[in-house]
Amino acid sequence: xxxxxxxxxxxxSATTTPSPQVRTAGVEVAKLIDVSKCIGCKACQVAxxxxxxxxxxxxxNVGVYDNPADLSADSxxxxxxxxxxxxxxxxxxxxxxxxxxxHCADPGCLKACPSPGAIVQYSNGIVDFVxxxxxxxxxxxxxxxxxVPRISKKDNKAYKCxxxxxxxxxxxxPACVKTCPxxxxxxxxxxxxxxxxxxxxxxxxxxxxxxxxxxxxxxxGGTHVMYVLKHAxxxxxxxxxxxxxxxxxxxxxxxxxxxxxxxxxxxVSALAGFFHYVxxxxxxxxxxxxxxxxxxAHQEQK
Amino acid sequence: MNIPxxxxxxxxxxxxxxxxxxxxxxxxxxxxxxxxxxxLFWLTNLFGGGPWTxxxxxxxxxxxxxxxxxxxxxxxxxxxxxxxxxQWMKQWRDAISNREDRLxxxxxxxxxxxxxxxxxxxxxxxxxxxxxxxxxxxFADAFPIxxxxxxxxxxxxxxxxxxxGAIVHIYAAIWVKGSLGGMLGGTVSEKWARKHHxxxxxxxxxx
Numbered sequence: 222x223x224x225x226x227x228x229x230x231x232x233x234s235a236t237t238t239p240s241p242q243v244r245t246a247g248v249e250v251a252k253l254i255d256v257s258k259c260i261g262c263k264a265c266q267v268a269x270x271x272x273x274x275x276x277x278x279x280x281x282n283v284g285v286y287d288n289p290a291d292l293s294a295d296s297x298x299x300x301x302x303x304x305x306x307x308x309x310x311x312x313x314x315x316x317x318x319x320x321x322x323x324h325c326a327d328p329g330c331l332k333a334c335p336s337p338g339a340i341v342q343y344s345n346g347i348v349d350f351v352x353x354x355x356x357x358x359x360x361x362x363x364x365x366x367x368x369v370p371r372i373s374k375k376d377n378k379a380y381k382c383x384x385x386x387x388x389x390x391x392x393x394x395p396a397c398v399k400t401c402p403x404x405x406x407x408x409x410x411x412x413x414x415x416x417x418x419x420x421x422x423x424x425x426x427x428x429x430x431x432x433x434x435x436x437x438x439x440x441x442g443g444t445h446v447m448y449v450l451k452h453a454x455x456x457x458x459x460x461x462x463x464x465x466x467x468x469x470x471x472x473x474x475x476x477x478x479x480x481x482x483x484x485x486x487x488x489v490s491a492l493a494g495f496f497h498y499v500x501x502x503x504x505x506x507x508x509x510x511x512x513x514x515x516x517x518a519h520q521e522q523k
Numbered sequence: 524m525n526i527p528x529x530x531x532x533x534x535x536x537x538x539x540x541x542x543x544x545x546x547x548x549x550x551x552x553x554x555x556x557x558x559x560x561x562x563l564f565w566l567t568n569l570f571g572g573g574p575w576t577x578x579x580x581x582x583x584x585x586x587x588x589x590x591x592x593x594x595x596x597x598x599x600x601x602x603x604x605x606x607x608x609x610q611w612m613k614q615w616r617d618a619i620s621n622r623e624d625r626l627x628x629x630x631x632x633x634x635x636x637x638x639x640x641x642x643x644x645x646x647x648x649x650x651x652x653x654x655x656x657x658x659x660x661x662f663a664d665a666f667p668i669x670x671x672x673x674x675x676x677x678x679x680x681x682x683x684x685x686x687x688g689a690i691v692h693i694y695a696a697i698w699v700k701g702s703l704g705g706m707l708g709g710t711v712s713e714k715w716a717r718k719h720h721x722x723x724x725x726x727x728x729x730x
Contacts (some may be wrong), residue, residue, distance in 0.1 A: 235564060236561060237561050237562065266593070272613065281645065296551050333559040335559075335561070335564070336558075336564070337561055337564055352571070355579055356558075356573035356574045356576065356577040357574055357578075357659065358558065358574075358577045358659060359659040359660075359663055360656070360675075361720055362668075363657065363659055363668070363672055363673075366670065372659060372660060374660065377574070377659070383702040388566075389579050402552075405545075425730040464646070468573070469672050470673075471669075471672040471673060471678075472675075475537055475672075475675055475676040475679055477677070479680070480559060480560045481560065483559075483679075483680075483683035484559075484560055484562070486683070486687060487683070487686055487687060487690065488723060490687055490690045490691070491690055491694075494691075494694035494697075497572075497619065497694070497698070498694075498697070498698060501619075501620065501621055501698070502697060503699075503700045504621050504698050504699045504700060505700035505701070506700070506701060506712065506714040506717070506718035507700070507701065507712055507714050507715065508700070509718065510715070514567050517635075
């Protein structure tokens with residue numbers, strides 16, 4: 222879904238020339254999810270489904286509170302519940318992380334996408350899928366370091382959280398932020414959110430959570446969805462949140478220098494063939510012998 | 524006008540098999556290249572747009588692998604590398620400079636042709652396996668993401684190599700007059716055979 226104007230697009234998939242650069246006054250936004258305040262009510266999931274008018278099929282209970290059990294083309298955010306046993310402190314903690322697109326500053330999905338303009342990044346940092354240009358190849362899934370995009374079984378298009386780019390473009394907060402009853406999700410400029418997060422970290426540390434911190438991983442250039450974690454020193458305990466996410470070097474190699482060089486090699490070899498022909502002429506066995514016959518005849522005349 | 528002696532080189536089925544593979548290869552290469560680099564995305568128009576290209580490419584590749592398997596069964600015995608092939612490879616400069624008289628005597632195929640054959644075997648097998656590993660929506664979800672990533676990278680690298688191989692193969696057919704006729708009509712002239720494949724000519728005609 223893409224509802225912002227083209228002047229707000231700063232990055233576009235499968236596009237080798239720069240996007241419009243004239244508009245520079247944009248503010249980078251961020252959604253801050255304070256995991257320490259989340260009660261796991263799933264109101265954000267409902268708000269997401271409501272605002273975006275998507276209804277996932279009713280699934281079955283898989284023995285945990287996660288419902289639905291995973292992100293899907295129809296569920297763009299999912300609360301992931303983890304029962305974490307802290308062996309040192311000898312206590313049990315219930316960790317609840319709202320999972321969904323992190324809106325990376327350096328998006329692996331956008332880098333991997335082969336379809337021009339199917340994935341865009343706005344000047345406010347939001348990464349959006351433009352389904353009408355999506356060809357359903359799944360390269361975004363291959364490129365994403367957070368395992369977020371999902372290909373719909375109905376239409377083979379890729380879907381994920383839009384950070385409510387349609388709402389944000391008209392000055393509203395995302396639907397999940399609007400609905401959160403505990404204030405665990407806040408939205409604003411990235412600068413403000415980082416400041417707010419820092420205050421929360423101080424507070425959590427005072428309460429004894431020495432590992433508290435902000436999750437804004439540098440490996441993907443920072444994200445526009447950030448977490449406040451009580452255990453930021455071990456993010457993996459939050460249902461496998463990667464400690465150092467980055468675009469896989471395999472994807473970097475695939476989409477980096479390799480492809481232009483391969484194209485160059487193809488062009489050069491075709492050109493080399495052409496010039497070889499120009500220099501050598503055809504390799505024609507029939508003509509060769511005619512030539513040698515006539516040379517022989519010529520010599521006989523002498 | 525005297526009609527040159529024509530020697531049968533490829534049977535009807537061998538030619539059909541070759542050209543089926545060639546057509547599949549061109550379609551697979553064009554559809555693949557269209558998603559290979561943004562500058563070639565316009566090639567998706569040949570296949571009915573982006574989604575259709577994504578849908579068709581793997582099926583074209585699958586058909587290509589199947590018909591190519593037929594080629595392998597037909598021709599692998601003629602492409603076994605022999606001792607004098609090593610010497611031929613060392614003298615590749617003579618081969619591309621139209622000094623074939625200096626090269627070791629060539630049988631049905633020269634060392635360069637054999638190398639192309641085996642390159643195609645390795646590349647098409649790799650493309651088939653890696654392609655299935657990230658074929659959406661059917662198979663990709665069944666494999667761990669790291670496998671999908673390795674497969675995607677290998678597929679792109681192998682595709683580049685096979686395209687380079689195909690350029691060499693096609694150019695050789697353009698340069699060496701009479702070869703294309705052999706694959707189209709099935710026969711080559713005696714002079715062609717004597718110049719390019721003397722050992723083969725002796726083997727089949729005793730001359």
